[in-house]
Amino acid sequence: xxxxxxxxxxxxxxxxxxxxxxxxxxGCRKFRCQFPREPVxxxxxxxxxxxxxxxxxxxxxxxxxxxxxxxxxxxxDETGTELETLPxxxxx
Numbered sequence: 001x002x003x004x005x006x007x008x009x010x011x012x013x014x015x016x017x018x019x020x021x022x023x024x025x026x027g028c029r030k031f032r033c034q035f036p037r038e039p040v041x042x043x044x045x046x047x048x049x050x051x052x053x054x055x056x057x058x059x060x061x062x063x064x065x066x067x068x069x070x071x072x073x074x075x076x077d078e079t080g081t082e083l084e085t086l087p088x089x090x091x092x
C-alpha cells in the first residue's frame with residue numbers, strides 16, 4: 001500500500017468486502033466494479049489493511065514521527081565557532 005493511497009471510503013469498502021466474502025481476491029474484483037477508475041489493490045494490500053484494522057483499530061495512516069530540533073545556546077555557539085574557523089563558507 002505504500003505506492004498507492006486509497007481514500008478512507010475505499011479502505012472501508014475493501015475491509016468490509018474482505019470480511020463479507022472472506023476473500024481478498026473477491027475484494028479485488030468487487031473493488032474494480034465499485035471504483036472503475038481507480039487502480040485495483042493487490043491481495044497483499046487488502047491483507048495489510050485488514051491486519052492494520054485488527055491490530056490498531058484504525059485504517060488511517062500514521063503520521064511519520066520526526067525529531068523536533070531546537071536551537072540551543074550550545075548549538076548556536078558551535079555554529080559560530082565553525083563559521084569562524086571555516087572562512088570559505090559564505091552565508092547567503
